[in-house]
Amino acid sequence: MDNQQALSTTATDMSTDPTLDSTTQRKLAAMIERLSSLHQSRVSTKTDLKDPSFESTKSFILLFTNSKQEIESSLTQIQQNSDTNPTLDLKPELEKISLSITELEKFVAESSYFLPPYEVRSSLKTISDLKQTLDSVTSKVKPRKKFSFKNKHAKKPETANVVTKEAIENEPEQQMSYKPKDSPGYRNKENEILIKEFKGSEIGEFVLSNLTNCEVRLKGCFRSLFIDRLQNCKIYVGPVLGSILIEQVEGCLFVVASHQIRIHHAKESDFYLRCRSRPIIEQSFGVRFAPYCLCYDGIESDLKESNLDDDTGSWANVDDFQWLRAVQSPNWSVLQERERIDTVKI
Template identity: 85%
Template structure:
């Protein structure tokens, strides 16, 4: 029986003269409670729908404006005559590269409210912009081909297999993202680091330059940035937006988020719950398994974050360095016999 049927039935009962007055009063009170509950549900659904629509509308406007500005800058560079060999366009190329990186971060930080189609479409646009930038840079500076920060140099063999040696031989600075000036744990060794987020504390958080540490984060976060971790264990409650993980080695992560991107990871295990497919770049020896974290209140946190259902996306990893139809050799599913049990923190 739905709320309207219940209201109709209780209304008939409250006006029945054969009923006791006390029972009639109880039925009248029930009518009022059901009516208030129904109106509250309708109002909440409308508010959530309107809020999501307005957020998506705002994102698309900002994304389109930034995309057009980047395309305009690329066109201007292409129109510069080749006759002047002294003209240094490197600052302009780097400026465009930074703009593309900022636009990619905007997608990651907005993914928790965007429809899946908009996320995929926006990421495709980023990929196209990167390719165009590489093409333009190679033409204006043909003697030394520019390469976008997060894109590996082209090799003669089309294997796209990332090895330990190839990553270690790259320049030390891999990161395409600057570590944000946000609250977090930085530059720690051999420590257990804990924090619980409540209410207004929900926001961005950073884990950076940690060695042999165990990190326990309870509650909901908006965005999590992880950079330069070695031999660490990281246990995190639900993240409403995105998690960006860069330059980690020998680590174990148990995290839940709407979007998870992993760059330059070596020999690490990821226990995930996510709404979209996890993305890896320039990584090898990474293994994936389902989320297995527990603490008092986690079910409520997962529900608030819209992560209470396991969609199975953790097992559908996109390797941006592997474009062939066969399975990427850079990642694998962690065998059940080797998985850790449910963690209680």
């Protein structure tokens, strides 16, 4: 797969791994267009598109490094311009760099499903360093204000990426970042118990969409699960071979197992998980996590077939992409044992 195909796959399709970010569609489109142009120019210099450097991880590193160098070069240029002309207004250039860093951060988030964990950590550390450099440059080149006796309102302290219920509810209605085409599933149901058993790998992707006050029981293995717009639902799912993407859920309970789980725009919901990689949340609050507790006839063999028979403890190591500080994110917590549900048999 060449770089252009890899980026297009990350941005739109990934038939067995739907992990697109659901926030800020306009910025995502702009970022994809810009990054596509960057590596398209690289592609034009390659004579062999089967070169191993076009593998997904290497494609990511190429694009990430290119963008990082571009940002660093812009910061250096701003410093030089400030030294040459101290009165020059560099605010527009600084805002442009800030947007580029944000876009790069989103790119890491959207590529995290195929990246090795150390690559994600390294990339996030690089982004953190870029932000610190931007702050340092901004403080140096920002023109001093003239002395004044006028009273100024005290600046309100920033909430530092703490996601609140009011903040999410005041956002414009989110569009689905991934729209499965003709995938089997349950859609537009209320007050129903929905049961399905999978045999072998007969199903690639399964969808749960626009459900209210429903209980869903899915037994057996399948490739991937996409969930969006659920309210007050209980979802019990056997092992998923690929990934699970959850968007726009409120007041729900999930008992699910998968290699990779991403959660966007979740409110006051509990997640009982077994997963190989660290769960990812974004624009969520009041979400709690606990270990997987599902039971049905044959689940042990299904877990083994899916390579999910061992509990790695990843369910308790959640990555909040709205919170890059070293301290614990306030948007999620581990569910206390006394509050957890018992093993669920379906």
